Amino acid sequence: MSDREQQQGVVVVGVDGSPSSRRALRWALRQAEATGMRVVAVNAWRAPTGYGTGVMVMPGVEWAEEARAALHSTVEASSTRWPDVPIEQRVIEGHPAAVLLKQAEGADLLVVGSRGHGGFVGALLGSVSSHCVHHATCPVVVVPDPV
Numbered sequence: 001m002s003d004r005e006q007q008q009g010v011v012v013v014g015v016d017g018s019p020s021s022r023r024a025l026r027w028a029l030r031q032a033e034a035t036g037m038r039v040v041a042v043n044a045w046r047a048p049t050g051y052g053t054g055v056m057v058m059p060g061v062e063w064a065e066e067a068r069a070a071l072h073s074t075v076e077a078s079s080t081r082w083p084d085v086p087i088e089q090r091v092i093e094g095h096p097a098a099v100l101l102k103q104a105e106g107a108d109l110l111v112v113g114s115r116g117h118g119g120f121v122g123a124l125l126g127s128v129s130s131h132c133v134h135h136a137t138c139p140v141v142v143v144p145d146p147v
Helices: 001-005 021-033 063-079 094-103 127-135
Strands: 010-014 039-046 086-095 109-113 138-143
Touching: 010 021, 010 063, 010 094, 010 127, 021 063, 021 109, 021 138, 039 094, 063 086, 063 138, 086 094, 094 127, 109 127, 127 138
Parallel strands: 010 039, 010 109, 039 086, 109 138
Antiparallel strands: none
């Protein structure tokens, strides 16, 4: 990391490819542009598990690569409107809430969508965003879904 990047503020944003996380990424990019910060876009992934079993083995599926491709395409689609905002992409295995909290340690801001892929219709706040609000060591912005 360069000296300039160390001095520059950091906005961490959770990006799982859901519409809610795409809105959160756009919000984070606007905020970073307005404040001169950089964005760290994080996609936390876990291989799915079956009820009462361990990790499901699905031939031909590379979970980390799938997560990396999803993050890259989401960032590429949104970042063209903010070409001067530095964006770092991180793909990390683990529970999304735990990964985001760890990545946000020392950050200036954590941005999450109100619901990700794991949310259910009618939920006002997903479990990941709720956990982040209650446990983050930095301010958290939850970008709401449109009404």
